[in-house]
Amino acid sequence: MGPGGIASGGGEVLSAFETLLKQSNLSAEIKDRCSTHKVGCLGMCSMDVLVDLFIDGKKTTYQKVNAGMVQRIIDEHIIQGAPIAEWITDEEYDNFYSKQIKVVLSDCGVVDPESLASYVANGGYKATDKVLKTMSPVEVTDVMTKSGLRGRGGAGFPTGLKWETCRKVPSSQKYIICNADEGDPGAFMDRAVLEGNPHAVIEGMLIGAYAIGADKGYVYVRAEYPLAVERLSQAIKEATAKGFLGKNIMNTGFNFSIKLKLGAGAFVCGEETALIASIEGQRGMPRPKPPFPVFSGLWGKPTVINNVETLANIAYIITKGAEWYASYGTEKSKGTKVFALTGKVKNTGLIEVPMGITLREIIYDIGGGIEGGKALKAVQTGGPSGGCIPASMLDINVDYESLAKVGSIVGSGGMIVLDEDNCMVNIAKYFLAFTQLESCGKCVPCRIGTKRLLEILERITKGLGREGDIELLERLSKDIKSASLCGLGQTAPNPVLSTLNYFRDEYEAHIRDKKCPAKVCKDLLTYSILEAVCTGCGACKRACPSAAISGDKKKPHKLNADLCVRCGACFDVCKFKSVTKE
Amino acid sequence: MLKITIDGKATQVPQGTTVLDAARMLDISIPTLCHHPKLTPFGGCRLCLVEIKGIPRAVTACTTPVTDGMEVTTSTPQIEQLRKSVLELILSDHPNDCMLCESAGDCTLQELAYFYGAKGSTFEGERRVYPKRDGNPFLERDMEKCIMCGRCVKVCDEVQGVGAIDFTYRGFKSKICPPYEEDLNCEFCGQCVSTCPTGALTGKMWSLKGRQKDVKEVDSVCSYCGVGCNLTLNVRNNEIIRVTSKPDTWNEGWLCVKGRFGYGYVNSPDRLTKPLIKKNDTFEEVSWDFALDYISSKLKEIKKEFGADSIGGLSSARCTNEENYLFQKFIRSAIGTNNVDHCARL
Ligand SMILES: Cc1cc2nc3c(=O)[nH]c(=O)nc-3n(C[C@H](O)[C@H](O)[C@H](O)COP(=O)(O)O)c2cc1C
Numbered sequence: 046m047g048p049g050g051i052a053s054g055g056g057e058v059l060s061a062f063e064t065l066l067k068q069s070n071l072s073a074e075i076k077d078r079c080s081t082h083k084v085g086c087l088g089m090c091s092m093d094v095l096v097d098l099f100i101d102g103k104k105t106t107y108q109k110v111n112a113g114m115v116q117r118i119i120d121e122h123i124i125q126g127a128p129i130a131e132w133i134t135d136e137e138y139d140n141f142y143s144k145q146i147k148v149v150l151s152d153c154g155v156v157d158p159e160s161l162a163s164y165v166a167n168g169g170y171k172a173t174d175k176v177l178k179t180m181s182p183v184e185v186t187d188v189m190t191k192s193g194l195r196g197r198g199g200a201g202f203p204t205g206l207k208w209e210t211c212r213k214v215p216s217s218q219k220y221i222i223c224n225a226d227e228g229d230p231g232a233f234m235d236r237a238v239l240e241g242n243p244h245a246v247i248e249g250m251l252i253g254a255y256a257i258g259a260d261k262g263y264v265y266v267r268a269e270y271p272l273a274v275e276r277l278s279q280a281i282k283e284a285t286a287k288g289f290l291g292k293n294i295m296n297t298g299f300n301f302s303i304k305l306k307l308g309a310g311a312f313v314c315g316e317e318t319a320l321i322a323s324i325e326g327q328r329g330m331p332r333p334k335p336p337f338p339v340f341s342g343l344w345g346k347p348t349v350i351n352n353v354e355t356l357a358n359i360a361y362i363i364t365k366g367a368e369w370y371a372s373y374g375t376e377k378s379k380g381t382k383v384f385a386l387t388g389k390v391k392n393t394g395l396i397e398v399p400m401g402i403t404l405r406e407i408i409y410d411i412g413g414g415i416e417g418g419k420a421l422k423a424v425q426t427g428g429p430s431g432g433c434i435p436a437s438m439l440d441i442n443v444d445y446e447s448l449a450k451v452g453s454i455v456g457s458g459g460m461i462v463l464d465e466d467n468c469m470v471n472i473a474k475y476f477l478a479f480t481q482l483e484s485c486g487k488c489v490p491c492r493i494g495t496k497r498l499l500e501i502l503e504r505i506t507k508g509l510g511r512e513g514d515i516e517l518l519e520r521l522s523k524d525i526k527s528a529s530l531c532g533l534g535q536t537a538p539n540p541v542l543s544t545l546n547y548f549r550d551e552y553e554a555h556i557r558d559k560k561c562p563a564k565v566c567k568d569l570l571t572y573s574i575l576e577a578v579c580t581g582c583g584a585c586k587r588a589c590p591s592a593a594i595s596g597d598k599k600k601p602h603k604l605n606a607d608l609c610v611r612c613g614a615c616f617d618v619c620k621f622k623s624v625t626k627e
Numbered sequence: 628m629l630k631i632t633i634d635g636k637a638t639q640v641p642q643g644t645t646v647l648d649a650a651r652m653l654d655i656s657i658p659t660l661c662h663h664p665k666l667t668p669f670g671g672c673r674l675c676l677v678e679i680k681g682i683p684r685a686v687t688a689c690t691t692p693v694t695d696g697m698e699v700t701t702s703t704p705q706i707e708q709l710r711k712s713v714l715e716l717i718l719s720d721h722p723n724d725c726m727l728c729e730s731a732g733d734c735t736l737q738e739l740a741y742f743y744g745a746k747g748s749t750f751e752g753e754r755r756v757y758p759k760r761d762g763n764p765f766l767e768r769d770m771e772k773c774i775m776c777g778r779c780v781k782v783c784d785e786v787q788g789v790g791a792i793d794f795t796y797r798g799f800k801s802k803i804c805p806p807y808e809e810d811l812n813c814e815f816c817g818q819c820v821s822t823c824p825t826g827a828l829t830g831k832m833w834s835l836k837g838r839q840k841d842v843k844e845v846d847s848v849c850s851y852c853g854v855g856c857n858l859t860l861n862v863r864n865n866e867i868i869r870v871t872s873k874p875d876t877w878n879e880g881w882l883c884v885k886g887r888f889g890y891g892y893v894n895s896p897d898r899l900t901k902p903l904i905k906k907n908d909t910f911e912e913v914s915w916d917f918a919l920d921y922i923s924s925k926l927k928e929i930k931k932e933f934g935a936d937s938i939g940g941l942s943s944a945r946c947t948n949e950e951n952y953l954f955q956k957f958i959r960s961a962i963g964t965n966n967v968d969h970c971a972r973l
Pocket residue numbers: 195196197198199200201202204224225226227228229312313314315316317318350351352353355356457531532533
């Protein structure tokens with residue numbers, strides 16, 4: 046259960062099963078063989094709560110389960126052996142999973158994240174055993190290089206090369222850090238891994254530490270992930286108690302320990318040099334590179350920083366081999382990638398797909414298409430550093446190179462589906478507001494430049510845009526990208542540039558015609574009542590908070606535009622579609 | 628030694644030299660605002676961006692260490708344009724009231740804006756509004772003029788070891804202030820004032836006393852203690868209106884609160900400028916010769932009547948080593964007693 050499942054009532058469903066199973070008149074024999082398990086996120090948020098029922102090895106999955114349904118499942122299915130067809134997952138559920146390939150998430154939803162024994166029973170720590178007992182550090186970095194694994198934190202830097210570079214730096218003290226600061230709005234890939242399979246991350250760190258020659262590791266995890274923090278601390282404690290962490294691991298003489306460091310919720314602390322400053326107790330502000338952390342990182346020592354998802358891949362690659370991993374993906378983007386699929390798509394949730402899959406497959410096959418039969422407008426990938434890919438490019442392959450070519454990025458895996466009701470200027474404004482608030486303030490182009498970009502976008506969406514604003518946005522965006530210190534500022538203008546590139550007409554409509562084509566920007570809307578359609582029911586008049594609507598009962602009503610505050614209450618309440626929004 | 632070519636000029640520099648230092652050795656000027664030669668590099672103002680062959684994006688010269696064979700270009704139309712944009716962004720959030728600013732004429736920002744023709748109107752928008760409300764007696768903190776170069780933060784931490792101020796908040800609202808935005812309550816050494824490249828930090832007692840161009844600089848030595856820091860008295864109309872110190876002095880330009888702000892006594896009406904001798908219960912002014920003769924005769928008298936050990940000497944920490952040496956020599960040889968001590972032991 047991740048937070049989605051818990052919020053949908055996963056806890057109640059579980060305790061309902063536990064108490065009702067005890068109460069029901071099952072024979073003693075079945076009672077002993079019957080057990081309930083809490084597992085990590087299965088990915089399909091829109092169908093929560095999901096319950097997998099295993100009877101004699103046969104799995105049945107129920108969707109949208111609530112505590113009230115549990116008694117019937119027990120009575121009819123468990124006791125009488127008759128599954129309840131109308132509650133069982135449908136085709137949509139199968140489609141959601143059929144195009145996915147699970148590596149990182151393969152054990153999420155299978156192992157009990159709060160039990161080391163469950164992880165080990167699933168083959169956990171076998172990779173560590175293999176690495177520590179049979180492989181040299183160079184052999185480990187070689188496997189990573191051959192697998193083609195690239196950093197999943199956003200930049201896509203080859204993991205093997207990073208490890209190998211750090212391994213070669215002579216130093217008596219090195220560190221490995223797991224970046225679990227996951228700050229992109231709407232992203233929850235790393236969270237699901239940490240909450241669903243924390244030992245996989247620990248194992249990745251352990252193997253990385255062995256490869257580079259580190260004996261200490263840090264997990265920098267945001268404090269807003271209490272469940273991840275809890276499961277991770279518990280996993281570290283248990284792994285230490287059982288000798289998977291600590292001194293002389295598996296009697297090989299290798300020592301490695303992990304400390305948790307909680308981040309206070311600054312997005313910029315996900316940037317590696319800011320993250321290091323934060324661990325050192327300083328304000329989380331990036332510093333220019335070079336020197337890169339592999340040469341001079343935490344406390345000035347050689348340090349490898351890897352993302353949660355990157356690390357969670359490692360054990361699988363060691364166990365199943367570099368060739369197996371490299372068989373997924375494209376020439377330059379290997380393996381699979383986890384995405385947080387959100388927005389106007391039917392099946393929202395966490396998905397893992399092979400690199401190179403098309404955007405169309407993700408949205409229509411896995412995501413089940415657009416909600417409410419609306420038209421797809423664009424897909425935003427890469428969060429605040431990313432861009433929008435227009436619907437016309439739906440057949441694009443989702444990999445590092447192809448997305449970069451069209452002005453977006455894979456990033457850490459955010460994927461927001463936008464439909465005809467989304468205003469692209471407003472989308473750009475949303476991301477800019479985020480990056481501006483999160484700028485660390487160190488450098489001028491980012492601190493003041495993003496503020497100015499945001500102000501221009503704000504005035505455009507308020508109908509106060511001026512001739513020349515588009516050119517100013519473009520010029521300022523380019524300067525901010527070239528002059529900023531860290532990745533935050535260097536990529537902050539991307540949402541503006543990519544929407545300007547593909548949806549320039551929307552900007553122009555806002556500026557020249559003072560119209561928002563998607564009818565989102567409040568200040569540009571005019572509400573009116575179609576007198577021919579109005580039945581005079583008076584619902585709109587009652588709903589209007591500013592007494593802008595007048596009219597006698599059963600007579601067509603009128604809307605006074607001067608008094609209208611554009612709240613849309615009349616539009617929402619009218620059953621006859623006589624209120625129009627332009 | 629590492630070979631480096633900057634704008635076509637070749638030189639060799641020791642390991643650890645930054646591109647900025649190397650350029651300055653070659654007399655090639657690169658604009659900076661946040662850089663200070665005595666403080667760790669920051670890389671925040673982005674003015675020192677240069678192009679280096681083989682590195683895809685412009686990097687800051689102040690933070691980039693020279694590597695062997697490096698080829699650097701410090702000025703291209705693209706880089707100059709970026710520098711101008713950066714300055715214009717700073718000016719878009721700056722009071723631009725140079726008319727009234729204490730630092731006009733002595734302000735790096737003003738200077739660079741002039742040379743780059745940077746206008747405050749290119750990127751207009753919201754400005755930070757902060758009341759000037761720090762109640763401390765020495766430092767005026769006008770944070771609307773602050774450009775967040777971080778020099779004050781670093782000098783306070785790295786040189787003074789105090790850490791009285793730091794960055795707070797994020798985004799446009801980022802700000803430098805003491806903890807909890809309280810009034811400054813520190814040593815008041817004013818080191819931050821001396822490193823601030825704008826008019827954000829000034830001395831309260833400097834207000835409206837005169838601009839830097841009107842000042843006659845008189846080099847002197849601080850008389851507050853035996854350390855002997857080199858000072859520069861900023862004199863206007865025969866009045867000290869400010870005290871500064873130059874970076875090439877042995878105290879490297881750093882001063883303490885007394886040396887920097889304690890100059891008020893110089894023109895104080897209460898200050899004694901001539902010796903006084905008490906006669907008939909009132910003090911009367913006498914000449915230095917008279918006073919010295921008087922002391923000498925009194926000492927001789929006491930020694931003759933009561934012996935040398937009835938006399939003791941106590942000298943001051945404000946004297947130099949040499950002066951203290953002479954004093955003990957005088958007490959031991961001329962007076963003939965070992966009764967000599969020093970206020971620093973008390
Ligand atoms: C503003 C900013 C925020 C970032 N946030 C994260 C983050 O939350 N998680 C992460 O893994 N990487 C983040 N990164 C990328 C890291 O700096 C770094 O590249 C990454 O952790 C390296 O790991 P990888 O090679 O495994 O991807 C961020 C980068 C920037 C510029």
